[in-house]
Amino acid sequence: MSNVDLNKIEEAVKMILEAVGEDVTREGLLDTPKRVSKMYAEMFSGLQEDPRDYFSTVFHEDHEELVLVKDIPFFSMCEHHLVPFYGTAHIAYIPKDGKVAGLSKLGRCLESVARRPQLQERITSTVADTIMEMLNPKGVYVVVEAEHMCMTMRGLKKPGAKTVTAVARGIYEQDAVKRNEVNTFIQMK
Known part of the structure; x- marks a missing residue:
């Protein structure tokens, strides 16, 4: 502040x-x-933070398969109208060389990026890029689903409409099977 x-x-x-x-x-x-x-x-406290800072401590674990934290609630403010949008994010990565982050760090990264005037597309790509940079995993896949008050309260006036953005990095860019695996887990209740 x-x-x-x-x-x-x-x-x-x-x-x-x-x-x-x-x-x-x-x-x-x-x-x-x-x-x-x-x-x-x-x-807007995220303007004072660097989301990379949450990955200053990592752990080494003999695990190089999917890590997925799903249904992470978040809110942000649309930079075009300064009204809220909110929803859930799903963050997946495949560690490389056993380098893993504490699970809460994924949510903290998301919150840091979301707590500023923002676009949903930028949140999605910034979270993915930060994880790629800091953990150097085999791949990252981030899906964000949100309802935008600028579409609910004004303009189109369609409450309940959700916007979905997804970003694939590393192995997830080329491997549709891996992406589908994550999407299947995201849809599981």
Whole structure:
């Protein structure tokens, strides 16, 4: 939060409320600018982080088969409209030379990338690229499913519509059988 100017956010929120015709001195809105500034600092905390930092500690295990953490909930903010989108991510990789990360590190990487003004496509590729860079696995496959409030609340107005993005790196780029294996596990309940 060190680089976040809370006062500037508060002033901007007041200006937005005034611009839409609200009375910023109304009881229900008195503390809204302060609450929004704190919320934005939290929601955009990923701007102060490097997702690679979560992979500074790795373990060596005699395992060079699929590792999949699925149904990882996340939320982010659409950089085009500054409204939320949220969903689940599924992160798979095949370790090489026994180099594995703690399972929670995959979720922490996702959260770090998602907590900034973002695009779903960028989240998907950044998570995959970070894991490829830091673990040097045989391959990484990341699937992200999300509902975007910019499609639910405005514009198209289609609640429940999900956007799915997928990124394959390494062995998953060429091997459809391996990709299908991960997709089968993702769909299992």
